[in-house]
Each structure stands twice: as structure tokens, then as C-alpha cells.
Amino acid sequence: MPLGTLDRSPPPFFKQGPSALSKLMVFSALALFLMVADTRFKITQPLRATVGTVLYPVQWLALRPVLALRNAGEYFESLRSAQAIEAAARVKLAQQSQRANQVEQLSLENARLRKLLELRDRLSAPGQAAEVLYDAADPYTRKVIIDKGMAQGVQEGSPVIDESGVLGQVTRVHPLISEVTLITDREQSIPVMNTRTGARSVAFGDPSGAHAGALELRFMAGNADVQPGDLLTTSGVDGVYPAGLPVGKVDKVERRADSGFARIYCLPQALVDGAQHVMVLKPVSAQIPPRPVDTPAAGGKVPKKGHP
Known part of the structure; x- marks a missing residue:
């Protein structure tokens, strides 16, 4: 076969097109043009929507195992939490049941003694349920906002309690x-009584310092009979809080030794940092008969005590 008839062109594998640098510049310019065109004219938005719609079932199926594992973990975590809350609730219910039985017996004895001594019955404290909406915006005070106002008959000065004890007092009422x-x-103070000794004192709020969120019994003598664990209840002498809360x-x-007064710190019984549902009571002063007014005697003068 003559040599002149052979095809001397290189095979396709060895053929060289445009250089790699030329391809990079062309494709970079094309990509830049497409990005600018997409930003200005949204030309690929329908394509994205179509691709997203087509791929959604695939994404949904791919996420099922992940969501199943996550839900299983949350289920077991919530189950353990619910079991712990139920156990604590059962213990508290048993304690409350025992206390209720004792209170019922004491109430019966109290009623008999009052009837025997011809003393008036203790004042009842009707109330209504309310829900805590949010904390007050002032960071220097400890206040919460509840969803009951003048339209529901809430009065300024009404005591507020939760399931554990005294929470606070209504200081401002809106519609x-x-x-x-x-x-x-x-700024809050409340008269209290030590249930162990019967001694009365006044508890003040102590929101700052090392004992933030606690109460302090002030003006107590250094040798006062007060011990850790003593329960403090409302004394009922202020005309606001019913006794025994x-x-x-x-x-x-x-x-x-260098001070005649003791520093006594107390922990509140109520959930002052996490109360959600509360009870607003009527102030005791609203049920007490008004103080009689001295009527002037003949001649416009009020007679002095001890003289006719």
C-alpha cells in the first residue's frame, strides 16, 4: 500500500481543541452572565420551582429516617420527664392528703372551741383563678402581669397565691x-408568724445580693428562737392576707456578736420564678366592718375617753 495514501491526521483521542485557559474564560463569562441575568430577570425561577417540586418527594423520603430517630429520642425524653413529674406529684398529693386530713380535724376542733367561747367565725377569703401572662419589663422590680382586671372585680391590694403559698399582692389594676x-x-413586706414558736415578725423581699430571690426577716433579736426549717405563714394582722397561708x-x-439583730434568710414557698396559674383572693379588709366614727356630742365637742 503506498505511503501517500495513509491518513496522517492524529486519532480523535489525541486531538486538541481550544486550550484549557480559553475554556475557563468562556465558561466563567457564561456563568457570570447567567448569574446576572438570573438576578435581574429571574429567568431560572420557573426551573428552580419545577426542580424543587420534582425533588420534594425524594427529600421527604430521605428525611423520614432522620425525623423518626429525632421523634423517638424526644418521645423517650418526654416519657422520662413525665414519669418524674408524676412521681413528684404523687408524693406531693400524699403529703397534701395527710395535711388535709389534719386540717379537717383541726378545723372541726377550732369551730367547736370558737362556739364554746362565743367567738366570731374566721373570715373566709373568696377568690378567682387567673393566669400569668408575662413578667413586667422593669428589670429592677419583681412583678408579673395576670389576665384579670377591674372587669373581673380584681381590687388593688388583693393577695395572690399559687398552689404552694403566697406569691404576692396586686399593686395596680387595669381594665x-x-x-x-x-x-x-x-418594696414588698408581709407580716408572718413562725408556726413552731408563734412569734410574729415581718418578711421583706431581698432580690439582690447573694440571697437573690429570697426573703429576709428583719429586726429580729440576735437571741430570737428561729431555726432553719421553720415554716412561716401569714399572721393575718395586716388586714390584707388571710391568716395561715x-x-x-x-x-x-x-x-x-457585733450586732443586736440576727440576719435571717428565708426561701419562698410559692413558685415566684415559674408560676403560671394563680388565685386572686379578696383582701381581708374588704370583709371587716368599718371602724365606727365618733359622733360629736351636744355643743359640737367630742367627749374625751373616760369622761361622760
């Missing part, structure tokens, strides 16, 4: 909401 100042606020427990007693 549909009310502002409740918590007992741990620095749990307020707090003594947590720490500091007796110093």
Missing part, C-alpha cells in the same frame, strides 16, 4: 389585666 408585685420585691421557710440564720 383587663393587673400587676402583681411578688413577695421577693424589695404558707409564705416561706427559714433557710439560714446568721447571729453576729
Whole structure:
């Protein structure tokens, strides 16, 4: 076969087209043009929508195992939490049941003694349920907002309690909401009584310092009979809180030789940081008969005490 008839062109595998740099510049310019065109004219938006619609079932199927594992973990975690809450609720229910039986017996004995001594019955404290909406915006006070106001008959000064004890007092009433100042606020004070000794004192809010969110019994003598664990209840002498409501427990007693007063810190019984449902009671002063007014005697003068 003559050599002149052979095809001297290189095979397709060895054929060279445009250089790699030329291809890079062309495709980069094309990509830049497409990005600008897509940004200005949204030309690929229908294509994206179509691709997303087509791929959605695939994405849904691919996410099923992940969501199943996540839901299983959340289920077991919530199950353990629910079991722990149920156990705590059963213990508290048993304690409340025992206390209710004791209170019923004591109430019966109290009623018999009052009838024997011809004393008036204790004042009842009707109330209504409310829900905590949010905390007050002022960071220097301890207040919450509830969903009951003047339209529901809430009065300024009404005591507010939760399932564990005294939460605070209504300090401002609006038509549909009310502002409740918590007992741990620095401006709040409440007369209390030590159930072990019967001694009366006043608990003040202590929202700052090392004992933030606690109560402090002030003006107590250094040798006062107060011990950690003593239960403090409302004394009922202020005309606001009914007597016998749990307020707090003594947590720490500091007796110093250089001071005639003891530093007594108490932990509130109510959930001052997490209350959701509360009870608003009527102030005791609203049920007490008004103080009689001295009527002037003949001649316009009020007679002095001890003289006719």
C-alpha cells in the first residue's frame, strides 16, 4: 500500500481543541452572565420551582429516617420527664392528703372551741383563678402581669397565691389585666408568724445580693428562737392576707456578736420564678366592718375617753 495514501491526521483521542485557559474564560463569562441575568430577570425561577417540586418527594423520603430517630429520642425524653413529674406529684398529693386530713380535724376542733367561747367565725377569703401572662419589663422590680382586671372585680391590694403559698399582692389594676408585685420585691413586706414558736415578725423581699430571690426577716433579736426549717405563714394582722397561708421557710440564720439583730434568710414557698396559674383572693379588709366614727356630742365637742 503506498505511503501517500495513509491518513496522517492524529486519532480523535489525541486531538486538541481550544486550550484549557480559553475554556475557563468562556465558561466563567457564561456563568457570570447567567448569574446576572438570573438576578435581574429571574429567568431560572420557573426551573428552580419545577426542580424543587420534582425533588420534594425524594427529600421527604430521605428525611423520614432522620425525623423518626429525632421523634423517638424526644418521645423517650418526654416519657422520662413525665414519669418524674408524676412521681413528684404523687408524693406531693400524699403529703397534701395527710395535711388535709389534719386540717379537717383541726378545723372541726377550732369551730367547736370558737362556739364554746362565743367567738366570731374566721373570715373566709373568696377568690378567682387567673393566669400569668408575662413578667413586667422593669428589670429592677419583681412583678408579673395576670389576665384579670377591674372587669373581673380584681381590687388593688388583693393577695395572690399559687398552689404552694403566697406569691404576692396586686399593686395596680387595669381594665383587663393587673400587676402583681411578688413577695421577693424589695418594696414588698408581709407580716408572718413562725408556726413552731408563734412569734410574729415581718418578711421583706431581698432580690439582690447573694440571697437573690429570697426573703429576709428583719429586726429580729440576735437571741430570737428561729431555726432553719421553720415554716412561716401569714399572721393575718395586716388586714390584707388571710391568716395561715404558707409564705416561706427559714433557710439560714446568721447571729453576729457585733450586732443586736440576727440576719435571717428565708426561701419562698410559692413558685415566684415559674408560676403560671394563680388565685386572686379578696383582701381581708374588704370583709371587716368599718371602724365606727365618733359622733360629736351636744355643743359640737367630742367627749374625751373616760369622761361622760
